[in-house]
Structures are given as structure tokens and as C-alpha cells.
Amino acid sequence: MTWLAKPRLHHPTLPCNAIGFTRRDYEGKISTLCAGCGHDSISAAIIQACWELDIQPHRIAKLSGIGCSSKTPDYFLGQSHGFNTVHGRMPSVLTGANLANRLLTYLGVSGDGDSASIGIGQFVHAIRRGVDMTYIVENNGVYGLTKGQFSATADQGSVSKKGVANADSPLDMVTMALQLGASYVGRGFSGDKRQLVPLIKGALSHRGAAFLDVISPCVAFNNHAGSTRSYDHVREHNEAVNRLDVMTPRAAIELEQAPGSTIDVPQHDGSVLRLHKLDAGYDPRDRIAALNLIQQRHARGELATGLLFVDPAADDLHGHLRTVDTPLNALGPAELCPGAAALAKINAALR
Ligand SMILES: Cc1ncc(C[n+]2csc(CCOP(=O)(O)OP(=O)(O)O)c2C)c(N)n1
Ligand code: SF4
Numbered sequence: 584m585t586w587l588a589k590p591r592l593h594h595p596t597l598p599c600n601a602i603g604f605t606r607r608d609y610e611g612k613i614s615t616l617c618a619g620c621g622h623d624s625i626s627a628a629i630i631q632a633c634w635e636l637d638i639q640p641h642r643i644a645k646l647s648g649i650g651c652s653s654k655t656p657d658y659f660l661g662q663s664h665g666f667n668t669v670h671g672r673m674p675s676v677l678t679g680a681n682l683a684n685r686l687l688t689y690l691g692v693s694g695d696g697d698s699a700s701i702g703i704g705q706f707v708h709a710i711r712r713g714v715d716m717t718y719i720v721e722n723n724g725v726y727g728l729t730k731g732q733f734s735a736t737a738d739q740g741s742v743s744k745k746g747v748a749n750a751d752s753p754l755d756m757v758t759m760a761l762q763l764g765a766s767y768v769g770r771g772f773s774g775d776k777r778q779l780v781p782l783i784k785g786a787l788s789h790r791g792a793a794f795l796d797v798i799s800p801c802v803a804f805n806n807h808a809g810s811t812r813s814y815d816h817v818r819e820h821n822e823a824v825n826r827l828d829v830m831t832p833r834a835a836i837e838l839e840q841a842p843g844s845t846i847d848v849p850q851h852d853g854s855v856l857r858l859h860k861l862d863a864g865y866d867p868r869d870r871i872a873a874l875n876l877i878q879q880r881h882a883r884g885e886l887a888t889g890l891l892f893v894d895p896a897a898d899d900l901h902g903h904l905r906t907v908d909t910p911l912n913a914l915g916p917a918e919l920c921p922g923a924a925a926l927a928k929i930n931a932a933l934r
């Protein structure tokens with residue numbers, strides 16, 4: 584794989600976050616993706632979100648599969664743990680890593696090909712189990728890396744670069760994530776950083792399975808007239824349901840006075856998600872309403888973006904399994920081997 588290292592020197596007056604890191608400390612190598620690829624904008628949003636949240640880079644584990652989208656973890660968080668799995672296998676490797684060490688922040692980055700085709704079973708089970716992670720699908724409707732075949736998320740009737748219309752029904756990963764029990768579900772657009780950064784910040788602060796589908800145009804193979812994943816098409820058919828801010832515990836919390844227009848949703852880590860409703864009456868704490876909204880907008884050829892659903896009281900896989908608070912990889916022989924008497928007791932109970 585080709586890669587270019589970034590020069591380490593930077594201007595001494597670059598602003599630092601609360602733990603003394605500049606934005607550059609969250610960057611990675613120089614991207615080798617096509618100029619204008621939506622995936623690079625998502626990488627920039629991830630860098631911004633982690634910097635603003637003051638997360639220690641070495642406390643993040645970034646995992647991905649195979650594809651242009653799955654290459655991107657090389658281009659951000661160069662000081663974090665990273666694992667590039669085989670095609671479609673990111674969710675199971677992330678689940679294992681999370682079970683071994685619950686104290687890291689897990690970020691899974693994947694593509695619509697990686698997660699909606701070969702890896703769909705893996706996606707389904709990681710979401711269903713409530714693995715504590717932020718799972719981002721960089722959705723361009725094609726297999727970019729292998730030169731633009733339609734993916735399973737491509738809209739029926741969307742036209743390929745060669746002029747062929749897609750005959751198959753699309754699979755909507757946001758709908759699937761909602762049905763599977765994800766406790767934070769949103770859809771963003773790589774071209775809308777103002778919406779995307781807080782969406783990612785909220786997902787990283789959330790405990791439980793957070794899923795984000797980010798529409799990310801492929802400028803090489805899916806950005807022409809007739810494609811429903813082109814920059815122009817998405818800009819024309821995008822309807823945001825809310826505007827988000829994420830306030831970390833240190834920040835002063837001030838309520839806006841417009842009655843009925845703002846919802847504050849506290850998260851496990853003490854941060855507060857503040858949602859300004861744009862769509863009158865839309866409550867992102869209602870899973871059924873989210874499913875209805877997505878279907879209604881889809882029938883009109885539109886994309887609903889923003890935070891579509893959040894359950895602030897959600898638990899995660901560790902809670903379901905009642906694992907100990909200490910990371911499993913830090914347990915010593917005494918905790919791991921309770922001794923012959925304990926084994927005898929278990930055996931006796933099974934007789
Ligand atoms: C087991 C296996 N099957 C097929 C491939 C070929 N392959 C590489 S990337 C890819 C699809 C990538 O599409 P997507 O996840 O949407 O990423 P994008 O490049 O669009 O960002 C495929 C089919 C592979 N690398 N490994
Ligand atoms: S082929 Fe498409 S997805 Fe891959 S880097 Fe180029 S624009 Fe991005």
C-alpha cells in the first residue's frame with residue numbers, strides 16, 4: 584500500500600485542547616484517496632470530534648475492513664491502536680477487543696460493500712449484542728476500491744457511470760440498525776461537517792452500539808447525473824431532522840429559551856447531547872417514529888439526516904454479560920483461576 588508520512592513540525596501557536604494536544608496530534612498519514620472523495624471529509628470530521636472531546640489518542644482503538652473507506656484509519660489518529668481486518672470482519676474483531684479491554688474507545692470504520700455485503704452477518708450481530716462502539720459506514724453506494732460495482736445500499740433505479748440502472752432493492756443500514764436495537768443511530772453527509780462532527784462526538788460519548796451511516800460520494804465512480812449518491816443529488820434531497828451540539832461535562836450548560844424546540848439528552852459519561860428540532864414534533868427518543876420517518880422520506884426519494892434515535896439509558900454487551908469492571912486483559916491468575924474448591928462446587932451443581 585502506498586502512503587506518505589506527514590511532516591511532524593507544526594506552527595507553535597496551534598491551539599491545544601484541554602489535555603494539551605493540537606489537532607495535528609489526531610491526524611494520520613497523508614491520504615492517497617482520490618481528490619474530492621467524501622471519505623476524506625469523514626476522516627477530517629473524526630479528527631475534529633476526537634480533538635474537541637479531549638480523548639487521549641492512545642485510548643482509542645480504530646478498526647476497519649477492506650475498501651477505500653476501510654483504508655481511511657491510516658489517515659487519522661496516527662497515535663491510536665489500529666487493526667485492519669479482512670473484508671467484512673471488522674465487527675467481530677472489534678467485539679473481541681472490546682471484551683478484552685473495555686476501557687478503550689472503539690471506533691469501527693467500514694464501507695457499504697464491507698458491511699452490507701460480505702460483512703452483513705458481522706454487522707448484524709455486533710449491533711444486536713450492543714457492543715460499546717461507534718460504527719461508521721462510509722456509504723457511497725458502490726465498491727469504490729474495485730472500480731464502482733453497485734453495492735447493496737445503491738438505490739433501485741440509480742444509474743451507474745456506464746449508464747446501467749440498478750435493478751435491485753436497496754438495503755438501508757439505518758433501518759436495520761434501528762430494528763436490531765442500536766441505541767444511537769444517525770445519518771450524516773460527508774459534505775456537511777457542521778452536522779457530522781457533533782453526530783460523531785455524540786456517538787463517541789454514547790455507551791452502547793452507536794451506528795452512523797454517512798453518505799460519502801465516490802467522485803471516481805458514483806458522482807454523475809442519475810446517481811442517487813452524487814454530491815448534487817444528496818444536497819438536493821437531504822433533510823436534517825435536528826441540529827446537534829455536544830457539551831462535555833466541563834462546559835457550562837445553558838438552556839435556550841424557545842419552548843419545545845430543544846431537547847437535552849444526558850449521556851453515561853456526563854456529557855449532554857442538545858438537540859434543536861428542525862422537524863416540528865420529531866422526538867429522537869422514539870424508535871418507531873424514527874423507523875416511520877425513514878420510510879416516509881425514502882418513499883419521497885429523500886434522505887433524513889441528523890440524530891434519528893438515541894436511548895440515553897442504554898446498556899452494552901459488558902452490562903448484558905455482567906463482566907467485571909477490570910478489563911479482562913488486566914485480570915491476574917487469582918481472579919482467572921478461583922481454585923479447585925470453586926470447580927468442585929460447580930461440578931456438584933451439575934450432577
Ligand atoms: C474476501 C474478499 N472478497 C472480495 C474482495 C474485493 N474487494 C475489495 S474492497 C471491496 C468492496 C469495497 O467496497 P466498500 O466497502 O463499499 O468500500 P469503498 O471502496 O466503496 O469505500 C471488494 C469486494 C476482497 N478484498 N476480499
Ligand atoms: S475510488 Fe471512490 S471511494 Fe475510492 S478513493 Fe476514489 S473517490 Fe473515494
Ligand SMILES: [Mg+2]
Pocket residue numbers: 650694695696721722723724725726727734
Ligand atoms: Mg462503498
